[in-house]
Amino acid sequence: MSVRQLAVAAALVAAAAALPLVASEYHQSFMLQLFMMVALAQAWNLISGMTGYVSFGHAAFFGIGAYAGALLLQYGFPWWLAVVKGALIAAAVSAPIGLLTLRLRGPYFAIAMLGLNEVARIVATLWVDLTRGGSGISLSPALLPGLSVNYYTMLLLAIAATALVAWIHRGRFGLELRAIREDEGAAEMVGVNTVRNKLSAFVLSAAIPGAVGAVFVMYTSYLNPSSAFAASLNIQMIVMVMFGGTGTVWGPVLGAGIVMLVREFLWAQFPALHLALLGAMLLVVVLFLPGGVMSVFARRKRMRPEVITRESR
Amino acid sequence: MKRLWLLMWFAGFVLAAVGGAAAAQEVVVGTSVALTGKYDRTGREQLQGFQMWVEEVNARGGLLGRKVRLVHYDDESKPETGAKLYEKLITDDKVDLLIGPYSSDVTMAASTVAEKHNFPMVSSGASASEIWERGFKNIFGLYTLAETYMDQILEFGKSKGLKKIALVYENTAFPRGVASGVKAKAKSLGMQVVYEEEYGKASTDFTSMIVKIKARKPDMIVGGSYLPDSTAFVRQAKENRLTAKIFAFAVGPGLPDFGKNLGLDAEGVMGNTQWEPTLNIPGAREFADKYKAKHGHEPGYHAGGGYGAGQVLEAAVKKAGATDRDKVRQALFDLDTVTAFGRFKVDATGKQVGKPGYTVQWIDGERHVVLPASAATRKIVYPFKDWAKR
Numbered sequence: 001m002s003v004r005q006l007a008v009a010a011a012l013v014a015a016a017a018a019l020p021l022v023a024s025e026y027h028q029s030f031m032l033q034l035f036m037m038v039a040l041a042q043a044w045n046l047i048s049g050m051t052g053y054v055s056f057g058h059a060a061f062f063g064i065g066a067y068a069g070a071l072l073l074q075y076g077f078p079w080w081l082a083v084v085k086g087a088l089i090a091a092a093v094s095a096p097i098g099l100l101t102l103r104l105r106g107p108y109f110a111i112a113m114l115g116l117n118e119v120a121r122i123v124a125t126l127w128v129d130l131t132r133g134g135s136g137i138s139l140s141p142a143l144l145p146g147l148s149v150n151y152y153t154m155l156l157l158a159i160a161a162t163a164l165v166a167w168i169h170r171g172r173f174g175l176e177l178r179a180i181r182e183d184e185g186a187a188e189m190v191g192v193n194t195v196r197n198k199l200s201a202f203v204l205s206a207a208i209p210g211a212v213g214a215v216f217v218m219y220t221s222y223l224n225p226s227s228a229f230a231a232s233l234n235i236q237m238i239v240m241v242m243f244g245g246t247g248t249v250w251g252p253v254l255g256a257g258i259v260m261l262v263r264e265f266l267w268a269q270f271p272a273l274h275l276a277l278l279g280a281m282l283l284v285v286v287l288f289l290p291g292g293v294m295s296v297f298a299r300r301k302r303m304r305p306e307v308i309t310r311e312s313r
Numbered sequence: 314m315k316r317l318w319l320l321m322w323f324a325g326f327v328l329a330a331v332g333g334a335a336a337a338q339e340v341v342v343g344t345s346v347a348l349t350g351k352y353d354r355t356g357r358e359q360l361q362g363f364q365m366w367v368e369e370v371n372a373r374g375g376l377l378g379r380k381v382r383l384v385h386y387d388d389e390s391k392p393e394t395g396a397k398l399y400e401k402l403i404t405d406d407k408v409d410l411l412i413g414p415y416s417s418d419v420t421m422a423a424s425t426v427a428e429k430h431n432f433p434m435v436s437s438g439a440s441a442s443e444i445w446e447r448g449f450k451n452i453f454g455l456y457t458l459a460e461t462y463m464d465q466i467l468e469f470g471k472s473k474g475l476k477k478i479a480l481v482y483e484n485t486a487f488p489r490g491v492a493s494g495v496k497a498k499a500k501s502l503g504m505q506v507v508y509e510e511e512y513g514k515a516s517t518d519f520t521s522m523i524v525k526i527k528a529r530k531p532d533m534i535v536g537g538s539y540l541p542d543s544t545a546f547v548r549q550a551k552e553n554r555l556t557a558k559i560f561a562f563a564v565g566p567g568l569p570d571f572g573k574n575l576g577l578d579a580e581g582v583m584g585n586t587q588w589e590p591t592l593n594i595p596g597a598r599e600f601a602d603k604y605k606a607k608h609g610h611e612p613g614y615h616a617g618g619g620y621g622a623g624q625v626l627e628a629a630v631k632k633a634g635a636t637d638r639d640k641v642r643q644a645l646f647d648l649d650t651v652t653a654f655g656r657f658k659v660d661a662t663g664k665q666v667g668k669p670g671y672t673v674q675w676i677d678g679e680r681h682v683v684l685p686a687s688a689a690t691r692k693i694v695y696p697f698k699d700w701a702k703r
Contacts, residue, residue, distance in 0.1 A: 026405030134485035220396040222422035
């Protein structure tokens with residue numbers, strides 16, 4: 001990351017951290033949702049943007065984290081432990097699933113992940129003793145931390161997810177992941193351990209939504225199978241990353257920011273139409289800016305042979 | 314350019330000042346209902362009923378002499394969206410009064426937000442008793458509870474000497490509430506649930522279930538259902554010649570579509586309703602006529618509930634003499650009033666205990682209230698006619 005990027009990042013973080021001092025509760029809760037989408041978009045970017053394994057079911061890990069968080073809070077665990085365990089449980093679930101599904105390439109992986117989300121929702125519906133089934137879990141306000149705790153935790157998760165992607169992006173691990181994306185067979189031939197790399201990326205990208213899900217349930221206080229494993233959440237992650245720029249560090253941040261802001265302005269005016277308008281915007285970006293909004297910035301960067309210098313280091 | 318900016322600044326200040334002055338004279342009421350998603354139709358009716366109250370109260374001179382303004386959003390039938398919207402209504406729109414959303418699951422989420430802000434909320438669209446079992450102090454219901462839906466029908470069956478009940482229900486919040494009520498009531502009446510099965514949401518094939526039910530020879534078939542599943546069940550019961558003395562289902566038979574879709578097969582099927590325009594309640598007929606003139610169809614209980622929720626708020630604010638949260642909450646707890654939707658009286662948890670439920674039955678192609686006898690528009694038809702002799 002260049003000095004200028006670091007400066008921008010530091011300014012953004014400082015602004016976000018200072019916001020609760022001046023903004024109303026409503027604006028804080030809007031920003032909280034924005035941070036949530038940044039973290040989720042980065043998680044999706046980590047597996048799908050970097051390795052090219054497109055996941056249509058990342059909401060499954062979000063839902064698992066949300067249920068884990070809700071149940072742990074009910075059992076009397078402190079909120080921070082519920083968040084940490086939400087991440088760990090989602091990661092633990094993702095490892096065997098990754099081992100199985102990452103053997104599939106192209107559309108098969110995408111469909112397997114889509115199925116995973118559906119299966120998770122059905123399990124949550126039928127496992128009544130644990131999840132209370134379709135009745136859902138309602139958390140008492142006494143168990144929940146205040147808005148500022150949720151705000152800073154979500155901010156921290158967004159920063160952590162972005163930093164993780166930035167760190168992976170510039171290192172050898174990131175290069176290997178991108179090699180897999182470009183040509184998996186060739187990457188294997190030159191000695192990249194594709195299985196280990198894919199699995200590590202997958203588990204990391206599952207831990208983030210796990211933690212985010214736990215914070216989300218602390219914020220909304222109610223959870224049922226259809227809100228935990230929402231198909232629309234899968235789509236949102238993908239849309240935001242594609243909007244900003246797939247496989248880049250700043251793309252998901254930019255995409256989440258733009259999409260959330262536009263939605264906020266549109267939905268009050270056009271309740272039924274706002275998603276259609278967003279869809280039209282996405283079409284325009286995909287058609288005219290295939291690399292997302294980031295490609296406008298990246299055009300300049302391509303002049304500098306950064307990758308080569310890093311390789312020779 | 315510079316002048317233009319100055320002008321805009323000035324206009325902004327003027328607007329803000331005017332807006333501030335207007336706000337001081339208004340009572341702002343906030344709500345979210347589903348305008349999209351699976352509760353779209355019922356949510357819209359509830360909103361229309363509520364909007365009619367807003368128009369009328371303003372024509373009467375408003376609340377405490379202040380004009381009532383409604384702020385409403387679409388919760389997309391999703392609990393998580395509902396939670397966000399109530400957060401927005403309370404902290405951003407800074408509403409004075411709150412009306413709950415439609416459906417038990419969205420209400421579960423929205424009422425937690427209201428509780429967090431200690432903001433009283435009048436709920437007209439939820440009946441699952443779990444909502445009132447969480448120790449909250451700010452959620453006041455209008456609907457009779459799901460658990461009591463089948464009580465009158467079971468009591469009627471008992472009076473005819475019936476003993477064996479077959480119970481089927483969908484696996485979501487409201488139908489599960491209906492079922493647990495049936496089981497408790499059957500036990501207290503000394504009746505026996507000889508068959509019980511829970512089915513997945515959106516199931517429409519009940520053939521295997523019906524075959525198993527036939528083997529148990531029940532006197533009554535009771536379903537915790539919505540419209541599509543109750544319709545499909547009756548159709549398949551006929552195909553498989555399932556017989557019993559009473560067929561009763563939640564939600565479905567209370568809607569006109571039930572009779573429209575089933576025709577002769579709907580004859581004799583019983584169901585439940587929270588409210589009907591034909592009930593002998595002061596104001597019910599007047600509301601129904603005005604609603605029909607405006608929207609072109611008779612209001613169902615969802616519209617009636619929206620209108621009633623407005624009247625409850627009005628009575629509470631009048632009693633409190635202010636829109637102050639603590640005073641309104643106390644007034645809602647103390648209130649015992651009759652709206653066009655029926656009596657409103659809650660217990661210490663905020664749950665409705667004053668309004669009875671009603672039983673409907675399809676007779677001669679029309680939906681009639683048959684129980685309790687005091688509200689009946691037709692005499693109950695018993696027993697359920699043989700499928701072949703219709």
